[in-house]
Amino acid sequence: MYEYSEVSAASELDILHFADTDAVWLDFITQNRCGIYSGKKYDILSGPVANDNVYETVNYYSMGILSTEEAVERLRVWKLYDQITFCTEKALRHIRFPGILEI
Numbered sequence: 234m235y236e237y238s239e240v241s242a243a244s245e246l247d248i249l250h251f252a253d254t255d256a257v258w259l260d261f262i263t264q265n266r267c268g269i270y271s272g273k274k275y276d277i278l279s280g281p282v283a284n285d286n287v288y289e290t291v292n293y294y295s296m297g298i299l300s301t302e303e304a305v306e307r308l309r310v311w312k313l314y315d316q317i318t319f320c321t322e323k324a325l326r327h328i329r330f331p332g333i334l335e336i
Contacts, residue, residue, distance in 0.1 A: 234334040242327045251280025254308040276324040281313040
């Protein structure tokens with residue numbers, strides 16, 4: 234199990250959080266999957282996971298088969314889970330390992 238303080242991280246790091254699967258999230262995910270993202274670099278990214286269930290929709294969007302509105306609407310039917318990605322060593326310094334969680 235790991236812990237980190239969002240409050241202390243936010244005061245020191247560049248963090249991008251997506252609350253939902255909207256057009257901004259879709260463009261960010263698509264550009265990263267296609268290897269063409271050239272925007273700001275973040276220490277931490279958080280928000281819905283673009284997993285295998287949504288890959289087909291993202292792929293159709295990147296090929297121009299689906300419009301932004303159609304892709305976002307299709308993505309909203311999936312139950313997506315959030316993830317936090319620590320992208321830099323600076324971000325990793327905010328993680329603490331308090332121990333193992335026994336199940």
